[in-house]
Amino acid sequence: MLKFISKKLAAFCCAVALAATFSIPAFASSVKRASGIAPNTAVNRSFSFGINIYNNSHTTTEKKDDATSAWIKASDGHFYVTVYGSTGVGQPLSDETYGGYVTVSDTSAHYLPNMVHENGFGYCTLGLRASEAIANGWASGYWSPDSV
Secondary structure: OOHHHHHHHHHHHHHHHHHHHHHHHHHHHHHHHHHHOEEEEHHOOEEEEEEOOOOOOOOOEEEOOOOOOEEEEEEOOEEEEEEEEEEOOOOEEEEOOOOOOEOOOOOEEEEEEEEEOOOOEEEEEEEEEEOOOEEEEEEEEEOOOOEE
């Protein structure tokens, strides 16, 4: 009888563990989408470079597919972000930030409202400048030209 109960208990525990394994990723995904701040995961780009208060350091220039906000999640740094539009890689940049630069001072995800797509630009890059709080420093993290 004890053997029978042990087998049933083990089977039940395995079933609960399996159910939990499949439900956790779905829950995390729905939280990201519900908050509205989720990158277009096909186009996430990492960045890592020195920044100062005098000049913008730029991320790579990437294709902008739609009118959604750009997205950034910093791993390091305290900086201001400006969204630039262009007609292609290596082309002149136009400040397309909607509502002024965004201050990034923590590691949470941030929307970067912009008018890149609406104003006819097909490419996007971010300009990062150190805040007065650090003057010179380092910025790293991930960004996407589009969000979900």
